[in-house]
Amino acid sequence: MINQAFNEWLKTSAAGQALFAAETQFFAAECQDIFGQTAVQLGGGVWQALQNAQVPRKIVLAQSLDEPCHIVADWQQLPLSSESVDAIILPHSLNFHAHPHTLLREVYRVLRGEGRLIITGFNPLSLWYFSPKCGKILPPRQRFIQLARLKDWLALLGFELNTGRFMQYTPPVFHHTALKYLNFMNLAGDRWLPSCAAVYGVSAIKRHFNARPVRKSEKKFVPVGNVGFATAKEIE
Numbered sequence: 059m060i061n062q063a064f065n066e067w068l069k070t071s072a073a074g075q076a077l078f079a080a081e082t083q084f085f086a087a088e089c090q091d092i093f094g095q096t097a098v099q100l101g102g103g104v105w106q107a108l109q110n111a112q113v114p115r116k117i118v119l120a121q122s123l124d125e126p127c128h129i130v131a132d133w134q135q136l137p138l139s140s141e142s143v144d145a146i147i148l149p150h151s152l153n154f155h156a157h158p159h160t161l162l163r164e165v166y167r168v169l170r171g172e173g174r175l176i177i178t179g180f181n182p183l184s185l186w187y188f189s190p191k192c193g194k195i196l197p198p199r200q201r202f203i204q205l206a207r208l209k210d211w212l213a214l215l216g217f218e219l220n221t222g223r224f225m226q227y228t229p230p231v232f233h234h235t236a237l238k239y240l241n242f243m244n245l246a247g248d249r250w251l252p253s254c255a256a257v258y259g260v261s262a263i264k265r266h267f268n269a270r271p272v273r274k275s276e277k278k279f280v281p282v283g284n285v286g287f288a289t290a291k292e293i294e
Contacts, residue, residue: 171266
């Protein structure tokens with residue numbers, strides 16, 4: 059679960075504030091075209107990611123009271139009806155959950171057809187993955203999920219990728235002066251090493267296909283003139 063130390067780090071450290079600003083901008087852009095009745099954010103209440111969503115019901119559902127939320131519940135069994143939610147936001151929720159694939163299955167269950175899923179996650183190909191300073195703040199390294207792996211999970215569940223973005227190429231420095239001098243890395247990273255960003259953001263859509271059984275045809279040919287009676291071959 060997202061802990062209090064991580065939330066405090068986002069507010070107080072140079073790297074945390076830069077990350078918070080980048081993801082806030084990402085959520086604002088992706089959520090402005092979310093419509094319907096209900097949108098849910100799983101954890102990361104400090105972001106207020108649903109602020110721009112055009113829905114009357116905005117719910118933050120966390121696993122503990124260590125962060126701002128409306129409901130506390132087990133994410134492996136979300137207290138939501140199947141196909142009852144128009145959008146779900148996961149701000150690093152997969153990184154802080156012991157069973158991320160199980161969580162994604164639950165998300166797919168509660169989302170309506172054509173519902174939106176927005177995810178941010180830590181990238182194991184970044185400098186942040188190797189930083190010893192972040193060991194006690196960020197989630198365990200084994201919970202950094204490669205983007206290619208996440209894409210495979212989403213495709214297997216029935217999601218279609220909509221948009222994506224890489225964010226924050228600077229190392230996880232803790233001083234604003236150092237971050238200022240390293241800001242050139244964000245410009246260079248976007249151009250030369252986009253896959254090495256600290257964080258990625260992904261937007262996906264739940265594709266819902268209604269299967270309709272094909273019945274065997276019972277229609278018969280109608281005899282014409284002197285042509286003998288014939289029965290049409292049934293469609294296999």
